[in-house]
Amino acid sequence: MPTIATTTECPPLDALMRLLKAKCDESQASPLCGHIENCPACQEKLDQLSGDGTDLATDLRALSGEAPATNSVLRGALKRAEHEITSTAIGPVPAGALAVTAAVPDAPLSGTDESDAPDLSFLLPSKVPGNLGRFGPFEVRGVVGRGGMGVVLRGYDESLNREVAIKVIDPQLANNKQYRERFVREARAAAAVAHANLVAVYQVSDDAASGLPYIVMQLVNGESLDQRLKRTGKLIPKKVAWLGMQVAAGLDAAHKAGLTHRDIKPGNILLERVADPDAPAPAPTGSGTAPAAHDKFRVKLTDFGLAKAADDSRLTRTGFVAGSPLYMAPEQAAGGAVDQRADLFSLGTLLYEAATGRAPFDAGTPLAVLRRLSDETQMPLSRVNPDVPKWLSDAVDKLLAKNADDRFQSAREVVELFAGKLHEMGGLSPLDVPPDVCPAAYLKARGRKPICWRNVGRCVMPWAGGAVLGAVLIGLLWALVPGGETPHPNAQVAEAGPEPRHILKGENGAVWSLAFLSDDRLAAGIEDGTVRIWNHRTGAVLRTFERSHEGNVWAMDVSNDGKYMVFACDNTKVTFWNLQSLRPEGRFEFTHPASMRAAAFSPVGRFLATGDRASTLRVWDWENQIPMELTGHRGAIHSLAFSPDGKRLASAGSDGSIKEWELRLIDWNRFEPLKASMEMTDHRGPVYGVTFSPDGTKVASAGWDGTVRIWDAMNGTLLKTIAAHDGDVWAVSYGGGGRWVASAGSDAHVKVWDVETGKEVWGYRGPRGFHVVKFGPDGTTLAAGSRSGNVKVWDVK
């Protein structure tokens, strides 16, 4: 080691800095090192340059001194957490996940849950050993699967000597008349369309024995695209194009019949093996580039038109678009009006996934999917996979246009483009062309208007245009209010109406319930179980109970002495709180056979009314915890209201009825269920809200049919029907001393009606649907909770 004692002078700062960055090279560093060794000033400078390391060193010393014991479970827990998060947060969103998060256990889920064996109690015993049972004229040989609508059975039709698929509606859904009718209607419409790329619907009927409607369909021999992608990951570009052409052909036929699928996803695309003896002979393949015969498939779409029925049911139950949003068009995910171009968007996602093995907006959670869906543009296919030809990549991009106007405008355009390109790729023989595609079209069209394009009179709803027009009209009536909250990315309407006095931020999801605790305190129950209390006069948050309940807070109420509060959440127990201690009152337990939906205290005396999703309605002598069954409703109980004198109870349910109960008829000593003393049944579809007028002489109700109805509370006469909202009306509330009724609609409006004239006297339009509206005790403070997660408060004069 050369001793260069001459380096007695302190090196310049930049030399020290280089020393910190560079590898300590002997020849250069040594002189410096020698100097530093003996120079406290340089040592200090080095320390400064490297940053004072004492805290770091202390940290490291502390850690090395007290490392967790080797037998600590920390390491394993870290591994598990990492695995859990990276796998669950990353994996594809399970079908139906959104419906689960959107809170309704009895909402039909679009996925299958293997752990949950289908309920086959409606089958009659079979005489054939090994068969599951009999259903109508069919021997049931097995279960094909479960869907959102019910169960799919493999049946044998003896008269025609063929196997069929039988889709039986979920018995729970069959209770809902509205839904049931729609199921049958849509299935009949689907049955009217015959096309090689649609699963044939043979028959739609009601089973005499069980009363359940069912659909008999072609049993397809093959696998779903979903299964196929799980098996092979992805398809080669030519097969993707082939898939696209056939799906589009099926869509085209259905769209022309006026049907929109609305749930195009890999699980609904069946790949029929062409080796099936029933199918026409495979096309002779002239060139070696044709898809190998053994892997040739014919695409068949299933569940056509049914999605709409299911979707309506889900929407009305949850106010939230259910199902996996992975394949939804942005306008559909936003809950907006949907036309056939939404199916084309879904086709785009499908092709994207088929080409890459991954849906274009796949993300960890449904919410993340929605975010990506609205904010992000997918990476073009040709960049993800260079084997994908430019035209296919462009076509998929066009299908995935956020704005429906920028997509292909019809499935027919897609069929013709794909057929033409496939022909050029040499993968298509004339026999492969979907039946009604004019062969000349793909040879001559080349981007121009195809010559056999037939303009069929189909109804395209100008969704965006319509919404904008709506906003303009409202804008004329009401001064436009600057947005007090972030509008939904896809909402193209501005808020309109009187500016709220306060906007109370719920911030944890849709607000479903409201309760005035006093003149100035207002509580809101939020989708994720949070309950927040504000002083609505100042806007100050008084308290927040994060996820203090499991699932959505559907309803809440305060006891007449102001001491207790009840909450109906997505579990089978009413949560009973003491408002003084702000703790659950453990002494009381009010349980139900199904998850709760409604709860209300009587304004006089000691009654608590509770209703669940499976028709159980109870009135409790709550101090003594004695329940009394109120029988007669079918399906969910959505709303409960006591008359101001506490003598009568009104209930509203999914069965479309409002019932009134005379509580004085309850004999608490004998457990004999009480029957309704009056029924009001003019609503079409579920009734979501019911309330008494302050003087107890009238009842106001609202529901699925978009109406607000006023009834004589004494004799049940329908006094007034107000066509209040365009869509579900979720809540009604009396105000103005009984002169007004406020209503909250999924059409994003809150309106106040003059009860006598039925005229609208006040209105507001928000960016998202409103679920709940309530007048304060003063009769002029109006609060409304919406899907945007905010509670808006006005003074209505």
Add this chain to the structure above:
Amino acid sequence: MAEPPLTRVTLLTRLKDGRDTEAWREFVQLYGPVVYRFARTRGLQDADAADLMQDVLRSVARTAPRLEYDPKKGTFRGWLYTVTRNKIYNFLNAQRNRPRATGDPDAQERLDAAPARDEDGPDADWEKEYQRRLSARAMELVKDEFQPNTWAAFWQTAVEGKPAAEVGAALKMTPGAVYVAKSRVIARLREEAQRLMVEEGTD
């Protein structure tokens, strides 16, 4: 920290993507032990602290897509502290109440958990655990960049507090080289810790 805002792709932003496995891994590695150790300082046993940690991380994974980074509302770290603190509070409270628990114990414990106010900010223990973890994580990440000798020189002088001359003799390095080695490692560690903090977006 003066960092141009444009170049910052914070950990939170990456977590929100939901598909960035690397970000989630980083998150678990960085914060898992912080939560665990903080829970231990609050009296939780090993297994309980580990369970609680998983619970907290799960909450974050569920919530991340909805989180908006808004410096006005406090930091991500502060938010995580609130989540952790409340869970610990619930846990301890549930334990206390277990013998006489009636009704819905979940609701009760959540009720009792007065959420931490943002303006209070994370407490000192939390910050200390965070700083320690940051240092440890930085160490894990940079250690391999150095020659074993250089690292040993750093460790023995800075962490173990031995004199440079003694360390140099053992490692066959001049004391000056030991100094330089120590400074160099510290500089790099600080840089890495800084990067972690910036990435996390909580400065």
